[in-house]
Amino acid sequence: MKIDDKLLMKSLDSAIVYSVQEKEGKKPRERKFDESIDLIMNLKDIDLKDPKQRIDKELILPNPVSISDKTQVCVIASGDVLLQAKNMKIDTMSKEDIEQLNTREKKEKKKFVNKYNFFIVEDKLMPTIARYLARFLGPRGKMPKPFPAGYGIVSSVEDLENSVERYKKIVKLQIKKAPILQVKVGKKSMNREELLANIKAIIDYIVDQMAHKYNNIRSMFIKTTMGKPIKVDEIFLKTIGDKQV
Template identity: 60%
Template sequence: MKVDDNLLKQSLNAAIDFSVRKKEGFKDRVRKFDETIDLIINIKDVNLNDPKNRIDKEIILTNEIVEEEKLNICVIASGEILLEAKKAGVETLDRDALIKLNNEEKKHKKKFAKKYEFFIVEDKMMRDVARYLARFLGPLGKMPKPFPTGYGIISSPGDLRTAVERYKKVIRIQMKKQPIIFAKIGKKSMEIDRLFDNMKTVIDFIADQMPHKFNNFKSMYLKSSMGKPIKVTEEFLKSLEV
């Protein structure tokens, strides 16, 4: 299933349009928060019992999807990297705080793991992070990964600055137990061309992970956080009179 760019862009416009709640006889209601735009791809003919067919990677989109002051990351580090992270206003955890967290009840460690979207860890602290937090971060797909599967393990203050810039564009792509992929491509407030470029980046990346490329795509949908799912087909768009 390979879809032409014009159909993709029409479907994206429809997803944004249907993020507005419309009810006959009432004024259209725009939600009071900046909704996320999601791409959903159903996959076929892939055996997920074979670990090599599963996906758990971070990718860099073409355009930023989050502003720096809204980055939801935690840096676990020491020394100069820790100081650089604090200077940048990023939330941090040093070795003593990590050990203290490990002595907390399980519910506190679960809460900590859920609090942040991404974790950036100094390489020499990865052993401690794996020892204390792997069982909480792992199931959420949040264990920092080295390049090329991720960008969360660093070794210098310069690496930290690069990682922070990258994570404005990074999303996590996962397909483990079910043949379906959910990917955030941006925010409703973004320009349509920037959303489209991000969507193309995700689609091409996923196709490259498949044994038969686009032939493993069963169907695609686009939707805003609270909006109606838009199936990426000409027939569906015609039914909406788009």
């Protein structure tokens, strides 16, 4: 199913409009928070028993996925890298902090791991992370990855600064157990063209990994946090009135 920009933009617009859909006798429901916008891709004709057909990738998008500068990142490092992370007002942990965390109860370790979206680790501390936190990070898809799979392992202050900047635009793409991908592409308040560019970047990457390209896509949807999924399909859009912003 080849998707053009016009259809994607129509679907995006409809998803945003219908997130504040008016019900009969009631006022439109304006959310009190800036809803996220997700892309959902249902795939077909792939064998996830084959590791080569699974996807586990940190993808850099053209635009940040949030209009906020704050990214939920924790830096685990030492020396100058640790000092620079503190200067950048990023949450940090030293080797000693990790060793201390290891003495706490299991629920405390899970709470720490769940607090952050990403972890950036100095390369020489990776053995410490593997020893104490891998069993908590791995199942949640948060284990730092080296380039080119990811940008979570650094060796210098310059690496750290570049990595933090990248993570404002990074999303995790994981297709392991079921042929479906749901990923945040941005916020409702963001520029539509930027949202569209992020959506296209994800689709292009997934399609490029597929043996049969667009023919491996069963269906696609765009939805806001509280809204109903809008199918990326001309016929579907006509059934809901093809309502535009």
